[in-house]
Amino acid sequence: MKILYYTSTGNNLFIAKQFGGDLISIPQLVKDNEFDIADDTVGIIFPVFFATSPKLIREFVEKVNIRTDYLFLITSYGRDGDQNALRIMKETFNKRGITVNYTNSVLMVDNFLPVFDMAEEIELKKDLNIIGEIEKINNDVLAKREYILDKELFTDVENIEVVLENTMCEKYRIQVGKDCSGCEVCTKVCPRGNIELTGEKPSFGDTCDFCLGCVHHCKTHTLTINDEANPDERYRNPNIKLSEIIKSNRQTI
C-alpha cells in the first residue's frame, strides 16, 4: 500500500501514519518529478483548502498516473467543504480514466488562522475521537470497501471554491515582523519552495498555496496574517514533530 499525503501543520501526516504502508510526501514527488505510482492499494490524504484541495495537489492530480486496484481519498477539514473537495478530486481522476473506489473525511483542528483563534479552536476540538474515525476508515480500506459519498454541500454559489480561494488569498496577506531570527524554518516547511531569506528576512515568491505552514511553525511568531484573531496562538498536530513536517515539505537543499 502506498499512502501519498500533503500536510502543513501535521493533521494529514498523522492520518497517513495510521494506515501503515509506504508514506510518500506529494511535495517530494513533485520536487523529484515523479508522477508514476503503482501498487495494489493507493491512498491520497490531503487537507481541504477553500472547499477544494491545495493548488499543488490539484496540479499533481492532473498529472499523476496511478495504476492500482483500489484508490482511496481521505481529506481532513475543520468546518465544511470536505465533500466538495473530494468530489472535485474524484471528477478530475474520472476524467483522466482513473477510478476512485472510496472517499471519506476526518474532522480535525482548523488551522486557517485568519478566521479562528487557535487556542479556542484547539479547545473546541479536544474531545474529537479522531483515532476512532481513522480506525473505521482504515477497516474500510483493508476490506477494500467501495464507498463514495457524493453530496454537494455548496450548491448556492457556482464554483464556490474558486470564489473562496480568490477572495481569501486577496484579503489575507502574510506579513513579516521585525523579530525574525533568520532560523529559516519557514523556507524549510514551505511545500512550494516559495520562500527564501534575503537580507536575513523571508521573502515570498508567487507560488504560495496559502498553506500557512510558514506562519504556524515560525519560532518567533514574526510571521503573521493581517486581521488574525490571536497572533500568539499557533498550531502543530501534537503527535507530529517539526522535523517530520520539514522532511515532508522541504524543497530547498
Ligand SMILES: Cc1cc2nc3c(=O)[nH]c(=O)nc-3n(C[C@H](O)[C@H](O)[C@H](O)COP(=O)(O)O)c2cc1C
Ligand atoms: C488556506 C486554508 C484553507 C482552508 N479551508 C478550509 C475549508 O474550506 N474548509 C474546512 O473545513 N477547513 C479548511 N481549512 C482547514 C484545514 O483543512 C484543516 O485544518 C486540515 O486538517 C489541515 O491539515 P494539515 O495539518 O495536514 O495541514 C483550511 C486551511 C487552510 C490553511
